[in-house]
Amino acid sequence: MNTGTNYDVAIIGAGPAGMAAAISLTKFGINVVVLDENVSAGGQIYRGVTTSPLSAKPQILGDDYWSGQKLVKEFLESSAERIAGASVWAVSQHTSGSEQSHFEIGYSVNAQSNIMHARHVLLATGAHERPFPIPGWTLPGVMTAGAAQSLLKSTAIVPSGRLVLAGCGPLLYLIAWQYLNAGVKIEAFLDTTPKGRIPNLWPYAFDFMRSPYFLKGLKLVREVKANVNVIKSLSGLVANGQEKLESVTFKSASKNQSIEADHLLLHQGVIPNINLAQAIGVTLEWNDILKCWVPMSDAWGNTNIERIHMAGDAAGIAGAWAAESRGQLVATDIAYQLGKLSLAQRDISVTEHRKVYARATRGREFFDRLFQPAQAFRRPTGDTVVCRCEEITAQQVRETVKIGCTGPNQMKSFLRCGMGLCQGRFCAVTVTELIADERGVSESEVGHYRLRFPTKPLTLGELATLPQTDESISAVVRLKKPV
Amino acid sequence: MSQLVQSLDLKNRCDVMRNIVTSDVIVIGGGLHGSSTAMNLAKAGAEVLLLEKNYVGRHASGVNAGGVRTLTRHMAEVPLSLASQQIWANIQDHVDDDCGFEICGQMRVAEHEADVKTLRDRLALMQSKGYTHEEWVEPADVCKMIPSIVPTIKGGLIARHDGAADPYRTTLAFRRKAQQYGADFREGVTVHQVAKRNQSWWVDTDAGQFQSRVLVNCAGAWADKIAAQFGEFVPLKAVGPMMLVTTRMPHFLETVVLGTSRPLSFKQRANGTVLIGGGHLAWVDRNRDVTELDFHALSKGAKTVCELFPHMRNAVISRGWAGIEASMPDGIPVIGPSGVEENLFHAFGFSTHGFQLGPVVGQIMKDLILSGTTDLPIEPFHISRFS
Numbered sequence: 001m002n003t004g005t006n007y008d009v010a011i012i013g014a015g016p017a018g019m020a021a022a023i024s025l026t027k028f029g030i031n032v033v034v035l036d037e038n039v040s041a042g043g044q045i046y047r048g049v050t051t052s053p054l055s056a057k058p059q060i061l062g063d064d065y066w067s068g069q070k071l072v073k074e075f076l077e078s079s080a081e082r083i084a085g086a087s088v089w090a091v092s093q094h095t096s097g098s099e100q101s102h103f104e105i106g107y108s109v110n111a112q113s114n115i116m117h118a119r120h121v122l123l124a125t126g127a128h129e130r131p132f133p134i135p136g137w138t139l140p141g142v143m144t145a146g147a148a149q150s151l152l153k154s155t156a157i158v159p160s161g162r163l164v165l166a167g168c169g170p171l172l173y174l175i176a177w178q179y180l181n182a183g184v185k186i187e188a189f190l191d192t193t194p195k196g197r198i199p200n201l202w203p204y205a206f207d208f209m210r211s212p213y214f215l216k217g218l219k220l221v222r223e224v225k226a227n228v229n230v231i232k233s234l235s236g237l238v239a240n241g242q243e244k245l246e247s248v249t250f251k252s253a254s255k256n257q258s259i260e261a262d263h264l265l266l267h268q269g270v271i272p273n274i275n276l277a278q279a280i281g282v283t284l285e286w287n288d289i290l291k292c293w294v295p296m297s298d299a300w301g302n303t304n305i306e307r308i309h310m311a312g313d314a315a316g317i318a319g320a321w322a323a324e325s326r327g328q329l330v331a332t333d334i335a336y337q338l339g340k341l342s343l344a345q346r347d348i349s350v351t352e353h354r355k356v357y358a359r360a361t362r363g364r365e366f367f368d369r370l371f372q373p374a375q376a377f378r379r380p381t382g383d384t385v386v387c388r389c390e391e392i393t394a395q396q397v398r399e400t401v402k403i404g405c406t407g408p409n410q411m412k413s414f415l416r417c418g419m420g421l422c423q424g425r426f427c428a429v430t431v432t433e434l435i436a437d438e439r440g441v442s443e444s445e446v447g448h449y450r451l452r453f454p455t456k457p458l459t460l461g462e463l464a465t466l467p468q469t470d471e472s473i474s475a476v477v478r479l480k481k482p483v
Numbered sequence: 484m485s486q487l488v489q490s491l492d493l494k495n496r497c498d499v500m501r502n503i504v505t506s507d508v509i510v511i512g513g514g515l516h517g518s519s520t521a522m523n524l525a526k527a528g529a530e531v532l533l534l535e536k537n538y539v540g541r542h543a544s545g546v547n548a549g550g551v552r553t554l555t556r557h558m559a560e561v562p563l564s565l566a567s568q569q570i571w572a573n574i575q576d577h578v579d580d581d582c583g584f585e586i587c588g589q590m591r592v593a594e595h596e597a598d599v600k601t602l603r604d605r606l607a608l609m610q611s612k613g614y615t616h617e618e619w620v621e622p623a624d625v626c627k628m629i630p631s632i633v634p635t636i637k638g639g640l641i642a643r644h645d646g647a648a649d650p651y652r653t654t655l656a657f658r659r660k661a662q663q664y665g666a667d668f669r670e671g672v673t674v675h676q677v678a679k680r681n682q683s684w685w686v687d688t689d690a691g692q693f694q695s696r697v698l699v700n701c702a703g704a705w706a707d708k709i710a711a712q713f714g715e716f717v718p719l720k721a722v723g724p725m726m727l728v729t730t731r732m733p734h735f736l737e738t739v740v741l742g743t744s745r746p747l748s749f750k751q752r753a754n755g756t757v758l759i760g761g762g763h764l765a766w767v768d769r770n771r772d773v774t775e776l777d778f779h780a781l782s783k784g785a786k787t788v789c790e791l792f793p794h795m796r797n798a799v800i801s802r803g804w805a806g807i808e809a810s811m812p813d814g815i816p817v818i819g820p821s822g823v824e825e826n827l828f829h830a831f832g833f834s835t836h837g838f839q840l841g842p843v844v845g846q847i848m849k850d851l852i853l854s855g856t857t858d859l860p861i862e863p864f865h866i867s868r869f870s
Binding site: 406 | 545655729768773785789795797803
């Protein structure tokens with residue numbers, strides 16, 4: 001008998017939120033599975049923290065990174081079942097064979113498709129980098145700072161040759177600092193944070209100064225500025241080159257400037273990874289400060305779909321510490337929903353998690369506003385590619401609005417924009433903003449891509465060999481018996 | 484009597500004051516059939532207002548497989564389908580857009596002897612009626628035309644002048660042409676209630692009231708709700724045929740391939756992506772415009788494809804979807820005047836076979852509305868067949 005396919009809770013993602021939730025749930029004696037796309041647990045932030053070749057030189061990545069080891073170890077030692085290298089391509093309810101009590105999760109490991117059932121699903125799918133659509137951003141040699149950091153963490157690979165960093169936000173300064181620690185030379189750091197914002201942010205400044213990130217951040221920025229040519233207040237950023245990146249040009253201090261470069265790392269913040277939530281039908285809301293779509297969930301991580309929960313950055317960007325406490329909070333509520341503790345017990349046991357969460361998110365409003373990417377880097381024009389998969393330009397999107405395409409889904413039908421393998425991850429916010437720009441309306445009014453399964457690509461052969469319906473139905477029936 | 488007239492006048496004055504939009508014809512539903520009806524009417528000089536609850540081409544019309552098929556049509560549909568094919572042949576002249584239409588043939592393939600018999604019987608029936616557009620293809624010729632198909636194939640039935648078009652682009656082209664002729668398209672307007680008063684149709688929507696002399700029901704999977712308001716109950720079922728599309732693949736297929744005893748529609752588009760459909764159904768909630776793909780059913784479709792085209796095992800699925808369509812129990816649509824009300828017309832219930840008919844249905848509706856008659860045999864499609 002294969003009892004392994006039925007769970008009380010399935011968690012998607014093994015970052016801080018997913019791991020913390022899994023640990024909490026197992027403490028309540030709940031049957032948990034964690035489906036993780038990565039081979040080793042830790043998510044993006046703690047990627048490779050237990051396997052990284054840099055463990056011999058811990059000072060390169062810094063203490064905050066290595067602090068993740070404790071969480072990962074505790075998670076790996078917990079009774080939560082972990083399925084590594086699993087890409088989840090569908091979560092269904094109405095066609096699951098038992099609509100009332102179960103979700104059916106379709107996933108693949110090593111190109112082998114599988115089905116499992118769970119009563120609750122917790123989406124801890126984290127965040128990904130916001131697209132940075134500038135001319136030339138698709139040239140070889142240009143990559144996101146986050147991807148470069150992943151390479152550094154998991155394989156200790158650093159760029160060779162002339163390196164330029166461009167963009168805004170804490171992560172960009174962090175990776176610059178880590179590269180400096182590793183002895184990597186940075187030709188220039190182009191800080192695209194629009195000037196003159198700080199005077200408007202004084203109402204949020206007090207909280208920010210009490211944020212755990214404040215002093216650390218200040219130290220980091222100071223060290224980067226002391227060692228790297230940091231250029232501020234720039235516009236017209238372009239990556240140039242024929243076959244690959246050759247130079248980076250921009251305008252600063254009313255002068256056109258050019259820097260020869262082999263690598264350009266771009267970054268302007270992270271946005272929630274919403275694809276799975278969206279495909280399941282979780283309501284999305286436009287966050288006008290972070291300029292992205294955020295799946296709606298309440299203080300306990302409940303969504304508009306019963307028994308679909310969200311935690312961590314997938315439910316709104318707040319960072320790793322907040323994600324961990326939020327994972328614990330949501331897990332406690334799921335345990336309550338599963339009858340493992342009373343309402344009163346639930347409320348008492350989350351006091352500490354709430355405190356940690358409040359501390360971790362203190363001052364967030366300040367730097368969310370400070371690091372909001374400049375409009376020019378969010379709403380491209382001309383030949384700048386918007387949809388990388390289908391090579392659709394900003395001009396094409398803008399012109400298509402003019403002939404009557406009023407929303408992103410019509411844009412898909414018309415231009416195939418957002419219809420490539422990335423499922424719109426790299427263009428969703430840009431397309432919404434461009435349409436809003438052309439129509440002169442809000443992003444909320446424009447709306448977002450409708451997203452369908454499979455949320456991750458799978459082969460026809462994988463789908464054809466899916467375990468058959470009868471088995472799935474009997475699997476559901478089995479679980480209905482009292483355990 | 485004079486008091487009644489007075490009160491009506493007063494009512495009319497109030498309507499004007501309340502800013503009610505009036506038109507000669509109101510079409511409910513901005514799918515291909517609604518847009519084509521609006522286009523044909525506007526072209527003939529009628530004043531047309533079209534109301535669409537989402538956006539034009541949101542459901543069946545925008546996201547279907549794009550098959551332009553006369554092959555193995557229901558016998559009642561054959562004359563309409565052949566007439567529509569003539570419009571398709573000159574679609575550019577019709578709507579100033581080629582609609583992505585290409586003639587590549589559609590072929591139903593026989594996997595075994597039972598399929599061969601089904602297709603041969605069909606061919607004999609067509610020939611007995613004098614139709615020549617369907618032809619038998621010997622197994623060797625099937626393999627020559629479709630080298631990637633499994634060599635055990637037993638033959639096929641082909642319509643050489645069939646093909647495929649881009650459904651969303653087609654629907655938008657009809658809409659644009661309709662607008663050029665002066666039709667007024669209102670999107671995001673949901674019809675709540677329809678009533679006849681004073682020889683006029685009054686359409687209550689979430690965007691106010693609209694009034695017309697003639698009303699056309701092209702509301703697709705929601706059309707039964709409109710018809711029911713006049714006591715015309717139809718056993719319409721809202722269904723969501725599922726589609727899959729792969730990433731781009733090297734060119735290997737010209738013809739649209741259809742299954743005979745197993746549901747399958749298989750087509751490689753010009754951009755290299757492969758479109759897989761055929762009728763496996765999604766879970767549908769038409770009240771919320773929501774569908775959920777049934778992966779167990781899709782798995783069966785995938786199995787059919789892999790068995791017929793072994794190299795497709797490694798094809799990468801990039802997306803799946805389902806549009807909400809109206810299916811009638813006898814497999815043919817409702818086309819024609821209402822059975823109970825004057826100046827009310829229906830055109831709905833086309834699930835999986837409506838796209839090709841769109842151009843001609845618009846002409847039929849125009850003829851019915853403006854001259855009360857049509858040259859094409861539409862009796863089998865009358866709504867009263869369900870009463």
